[in-house]
Amino acid sequence: MSLALVTMSHSPLLGYNDPAPEVKAEVDNAFASARAFVSEYDPTLVVSFAPDHYNGFFYDLMPPFCIGYEALGVGDYGTAEGPLNVPTGTAEKLAEWVAERDLDVAISRKMEIDHGAIQPLEILFGGIDTVPTIPVFVNGVAKPFTRMVRVRRLGEAIGSFLATLTDERVLVIGSGGLSHDPPVPQWATATEPQRALLLNGRHPTAAARDARQERVIQTGRDFAAGTATIQDLAPEWDRALMAVLASGDLSPIDAMNPTQMAHEAGNSAHEVRTWVAAFAALSAAGPYRVGYAYYRPIREYIAGFGVMTAQTAR
Numbered sequence: 001m002s003l004a005l006v007t008m009s010h011s012p013l014l015g016y017n018d019p020a021p022e023v024k025a026e027v028d029n030a031f032a033s034a035r036a037f038v039s040e041y042d043p044t045l046v047v048s049f050a051p052d053h054y055n056g057f058f059y060d061l062m063p064p065f066c067i068g069y070e071a072l073g074v075g076d077y078g079t080a081e082g083p084l085n086v087p088t089g090t091a092e093k094l095a096e097w098v099a100e101r102d103l104d105v106a107i108s109r110k111m112e113i114d115h116g117a118i119q120p121l122e123i124l125f126g127g128i129d130t131v132p133t134i135p136v137f138v139n140g141v142a143k144p145f146t147r148m149v150r151v152r153r154l155g156e157a158i159g160s161f162l163a164t165l166t167d168e169r170v171l172v173i174g175s176g177g178l179s180h181d182p183p184v185p186q187w188a189t190a191t192e193p194q195r196a197l198l199l200n201g202r203h204p205t206a207a208a209r210d211a212r213q214e215r216v217i218q219t220g221r222d223f224a225a226g227t228a229t230i231q232d233l234a235p236e237w238d239r240a241l242m243a244v245l246a247s248g249d250l251s252p253i254d255a256m257n258p259t260q261m262a263h264e265a266g267n268s269a270h271e272v273r274t275w276v277a278a279f280a281a282l283s284a285a286g287p288y289r290v291g292y293a294y295y296r297p298i299r300e301y302i303a304g305f306g307v308m309t310a311q312t313a314r
């Protein structure tokens with residue numbers, strides 16, 4: 001049984017704050033390479049590991065992981081709104097398989113997902129319902145964070161299930177990261193209105209959504225201009241992580257410390273958990289080979305921006 005993987009940074013600022021034309025062309029080329037890889041593999045099932053940014057998951061009930069049995073996009077930053085094509089029966093079996101392997105994972109029969117999960121589907125498939133997709137939420141923004149070994153184990157358990165689906169060609173996606181520190185409020189330092197959003201900010205008014213997005217877009221512009229106060233990107237940290245993921249030996253990930261990750265690479269660097277889960281899932285089907293890798297720190301997107309493709313080695 002073989003599996004395929006695409007991991008990619010997302011940024012809601014794509015199309016809002018574009019970098020210099022040659023950098024934008026590089027990113028477009030990276031997306032085109034990932035698309036070509038996916039098109040050749042022709043997946044029949046996608047498992048998408050993605051974070052959320054207080055659009056679907058809030059502090060009224062914040063799980064570290066959640067498998068979606070049904071899901072819909074919320075439509076933030078112009079991304080698609082509406083239902084995904086989730087194979088509910090397979091998602092249910094996946095959650096049971098994971099629970100039997102001693103891992104605690106939440107489930108949702110109505111998962112609301114934002115640009116973190118939607119953007120890769122739109123970039124790779126041109127839509128959110130073209131290929132059956134099981135969304136797996138991996139908390140990458142809301143403290144407290146699980147130890148990284150739990151993320152690796154979850155990925156491996158999901159991969160071991162996927163390896164039993166011999167009639168499917170499964171693509172795993174990891175969306176997020178790499179180093180970045182966008183102006184997503186932190187509970188400890190949030191104002192009262194921000195805390196209300198973090199606690200239960202579902203379905204904001206159009207005006208509230210626009211105000212939030214405008215603030216992030218402006219921060220991206222300020223960051224590119226060198227005037228923002230957010231933490232800088234950490235290209236060496238990003239490249240080192242990509243090297244570990246490409247090496248096939250994920251064990252060094254277990255030693256990564258959540259506090260240190262945020263300190264070195266920004267609060268939202270925890271989104272790399274999705275990459276770790278995706279690579280761990282891939283590793284469950286045997287040794288793998290990375291076919292394509294792109295990286296550049298892009299301040300306009302507030303992202304250490306990376307794209308990788310990989311596949312089970314034959």
Ligand SMILES: O=C(O)/C=C/c1cccc(O)c1O
Pocket residue numbers: 010011012013053116176177180182183184212213216268301302303
């Ligand atoms: O949720 C937001 O408003 C912003 C999120 C964001 C900004 C920059 C890079 C990212 O990966 C993000 O998710």
Ligand SMILES: [Fe+2]
Pocket residue numbers: 010051053116176177268271
């Ligand atoms: Fe994000």
